[in-house]
């Protein structure tokens with residue numbers, strides 16, 4: 001569904017992404033692990049057209065995305081759940097959702113959305129800033145879903161969430177993949193990643209150093225962890 | 232004169248001044264809210280509105296038409312300026328934006344001097360609007376009441392637009408988080424261009440409405456922009472309600488200051504500003520950034 005080939009780019013003269021290639025398939029959760037500062041967030045920002053400099057190829061179901069302005073990338077079918085959730089603090093939950101709906105969502109009408117994310121239902125009239133961290137994360141996901149994305153990018157969604165809420169998050173991500181969404185999950189939480197991912201990639205120094213099925217990751221887990229993930 | 236009647240008339244005068252100030256400071260606030268920068272050219276656009284208004288009125292004989300021509304001209308000018316110059320500067324330093332709008336203010340003032348000459352232009356009100364009404368047995372100009380009404384209408388219209396329309400929603404979203412607004416599929420550049428053009432049109436409408444009272448002259452822009460800055464700071468940068476409150480405060484302070492403390496009249500605006508900012512450094516409705 002989403003193909004990246006030879007992505008290079010960064011913020012200033014220093015290169016952060018150094019030849020990234022990766023495929024994200026529909027109906028699967030593809031996870032990216034990696035130590036702090038290896039370029040995971042930068043990769044997602046690059047996909048969204050938010051990097052000052054990016055070269056290489058990105059295609060969504062065959063359609064070229066690299067170089068498009070951010071709003072065109074979103075309209076092409078990429079939903080973005082950024083690091084730190086980035087809820088609009090002064091807008092209500094309903095308004096937060098409305099920002100992404102240039103027309104009413106076809107795939108995620110209210111009933112289906114609140115069926116998947118029941119906590120948001122009673123919070124619709126509350127301001128974004130009054131939500132708990134878990135509710136804000138659910139809102140960030142809901143807000144991306146109502147744009148009817150084919151691909152969902154999530155940047156460390158489990159950060160700062162209680163274990164119960166992380167379990168809920170795992171359920172939601174599995175459900176979305178089951179509905180045919182291509183999920184690209186950047187995480188530092190190994191347990192969540194192993195629970196939900198079909199494929200696991202590891203990034204280091206701005207490139208993908210390992211890319212395999214979840215079973216393949218598990219088989220070599222101790223070595224991979226030691227080499228690429230622990231400090 | 233009956234003291235209560237005097238007070239009432241002064242209050243009405245203050246309200247009509249507040250209404251004029253509201254037209255210009257509202258646009259300044261909208262621009263600041265979404266672009267996080269001050270538009271130095273806003274006073275010059277108010278002045279342009281006064282000149283275009285006077286000319287359109289004299290040429291067509293219709294005051295109403297002048298109230299359409301002035302905002303239309305300034306709105307189109309603002310749109311062209313935003314698309315060609317400002318839209319390239321958002322990613323850069325704020326100082327570049329300030330310099331460019333300051334340049335526009337100077338260029339506009341010179342263009343007006345070339346087109347209309349250095350003499351002030353007085354607008355004549357149509358008969359229907361130049362009459363008086365009696366308020367508590369005292370005469371009061373109809374036109375000032377009309378200004379109050381126009382200010383209230385403009386305020387309600389903008390409020391409804393911000394709260395009830397999709398464009399208003401996008402404006403509020405983009406002023407809180409432009410990157411996320413774009414990442415949800417919205418062309419933030421177009422929202423900015425629209426807001427800038429609308430703000431220019433509002434300033435020019437204020438200028439055209441002010442022309443019959445203040446007359447169109449070359450100092451008009453720089454006089455009024457200072458009051459508008461003060462209002463936006465009093466209200467809390469970027470706050471709609473704060474701008475309404477700030478316009479009222481400054482309108483009342485200037486009108487009553489002129490009457491009761493004429494020696495201090497010029498300083499009243501600043502006295503109010505300092506008092507508000509000492510009590511609430513972020514302005515009346517300001518939020519900590």
Ligand SMILES: Nc1ncnc2c1ncn2[C@@H]1O[C@H](COP(=O)(O)OP(=O)(O)OP(=O)(O)O)[C@@H](O)[C@H]1O
Nearest residue numbers: 011012016034035036037038039040041042043188
């Ligand atoms: N806005 C920016 N301007 C310049 N450099 C940046 C910027 N954001 C990140 N970087 C640099 O790019 C590199 C990669 O950062 P990035 O945020 O992509 O890492 P990450 O893998 O997401 O890390 P983390 O796990 O801590 O979120 C880092 O060296 C960082 O210092």
Ligand SMILES: [Mg+2]
Nearest residue numbers: 040041042083
């Ligand atoms: Mg990151």
